[in-house]
Amino acid sequence: MNVQIVEVAPRDGLQNESIILSTEAKVELVERAVRGGARRIEVTSFVNPKRVPQMADADALMAALPRHEGVTYAGLVMTQRGLERALAAGVDEINAVVVATDTFCGRNQGMTTAEACDIAASLVESARAAGVWSTITIGASFGCPFEGEVPVERFTEVLLRVVDAGPDELALADTIGVAVPSDITTRLALAREIAGPDLPLRVHLHDTRHTGVANAAAAVQAGVTTLDASIGGAGGCPFAPAATGNVATEDLVYLLERTGLPTGIALSTTIETAGWLEEQLEKKLPSALLRAGGFPA
Template identity: 70%
Template sequence: MSVTSVELVELAPRDGLQNEDAVLTTEAKVELVERAVRAGTKRIEVTSFVDPRRVPQLADADELMSALPRYDDVRYAGLVMNQRGLERALAGGVDEIDILVVATDTLCQRNQGMTTAEACATAAGLVAEAKAAGVFTTITVGASFGCPFEGEVPTPRLGEVLRQVVASGPDELALADTVGVAVPTEITERAALARKVAGPELPLRLHLHDTRNTAAANAMAALTAGITTLDTSIGGAGGCASAPAGTRNLATEDLLYLLDRMGWSTTLDLQETIANAAWLEKQLARSLPSSLLRAGPFP
């Protein structure tokens, strides 16, 4: 196989921390980001600009953005869900914003307090304003493969949501397996649907949870389908706070080991990433689900 590059977007500082019992200090979050950068990460979702009462783990988003060191080749992203969040993100100097639209009304209502249609309309306004400010925009479609409340998400439903978000003109479209229910055949099918709706030019991205131990297989299916930008989290930390059993992100180091052994190239160093997982485990005072953290690399 010819060597192909894979881009890993690091989500530990945001998705990795938002559902943890431990609340890291701003200083510890800065160190987490700096560790990810030293390991070679180029895109990092550093925080979420949401109501701090709902996500107290990320209540210091504004302070964090002021404290983070800047690097010419590293882009910081922030999750936003409304106008106030966008204003805070832009004031903080983010390089990217990630906007969430959940494909099912029930989870969207629980997560964002609005229907999917309302979230699509909100996303369109946020994309327009962010692009006017020169900021890269990603729309992530949550529950693209299944919902903890409504069950299976029919393909026509997903297709309609994708059409609405693509029409708003984001710079990138992401599919999210929010509760970790997808299997490789579904990744293949829905990646094809996303490409059909998005057209040949719009970059695609995939966000995987490892709730049912399928994330690595799903990542391989995504690569085969041509999606080479994947979300990961150091140590496998994190999960969806508003979705029952939405646990375990795909561990950065676990996927990195698989990619390295298969001849895919990334910008990351495996040993440093494993060390970062060990550091984060100590900060959170709990065991993280990373396999490489237990077994180590080979040979």
């Protein structure tokens, strides 16, 4: 079984950083990811630059990115305006977001969960009409920084609406890194039940409470073979308190490859890129493999 890692460092990895990388540096980040073996990369988000200044160059970045055979670029969108920009910029896929709780959804995108579901449905429809692949990500699938527990009834309701919106893929995000493996198992089983056997599932994990790698292992055990990760473990949500790093690509690659699951991602190249990214961001990133290196030879 192969596992596909969706590289999200250029988007989720950077969006909460105070140092704004130049478009050139972002191109280099994406090019380094491609050299490391990434084949699916979330490169930016087409959102209000006043809300997320790091993503102000979304259109320019897409225009500047070299294209490589077999490599797809995704853009996160939250509105029709964002979708139009993303399509004009030539993204291969869009990622629409619905946050599972009203409070967090309001902070994240200025609307209720129900409203976000409606918009996501129309984004999926527009993307499909343009021949562009779509994912809907359910943010805070395992817990909310403002409301705490996301009851299973609530989560079920959101799942039903999101599946009804008809995306090409459904992603469950542990936006604030609160899930434990049993949560992953339970909620993925529910998602599979509601989505049916054919809709691809993906998980987006944060390592905020050091459960990210354990959750990834649980997701793979549950049959999910598409996982987001961010080089260096960079990342966090600007609209949630103490929501720190995504699970690091290199940490996930170590786990998966040592488990006998090929990812197509080169560990040494990824570690090197994580080191480079630390220099760009002038901060220590939470990656473990960057400090420890791979399995001793």
